[in-house]
Amino acid sequence: MKCFKCDAKMEKGTTTNVTDLGNCLVIIRNVPCYKCTECDEFFYTGDVVEHLEKIIEIAKVVMQEVSIIDYSKVA
Numbered sequence: 159m160k161c162f163k164c165d166a167k168m169e170k171g172t173t174t175n176v177t178d179l180g181n182c183l184v185i186i187r188n189v190p191c192y193k194c195t196e197c198d199e200f201f202y203t204g205d206v207v208e209h210l211e212k213i214i215e216i217a218k219v220v221m222q223e224v225s226i227i228d229y230s231k232v233a
């Protein structure tokens with residue numbers, strides 16, 4: 159897999175996804191992603207994107223000012 163920005167190699171890793179919903183902030187830790195070894199580019203696979211959307215939906219219902227969720231614990 160190659161970076162679409164700089165063409166360098168991308169490696170599997172994890173990142174922290176932060177979504178600002180305006181009245182609440184959803185922080186999801188340990189999200190699996192691919193990271194570029196040269197620049198700061200990263201991307202999520204389709205199933206991860208879907209799962210993040212679900213987590214954010216749940217967080218919206220809870221509506222805490224800041225929600226910190228561990229991806230690996232809800233996956």
Ligand SMILES: [Zn+2]
Nearest residue numbers: 161164194197
């Ligand atoms: Zn890159």
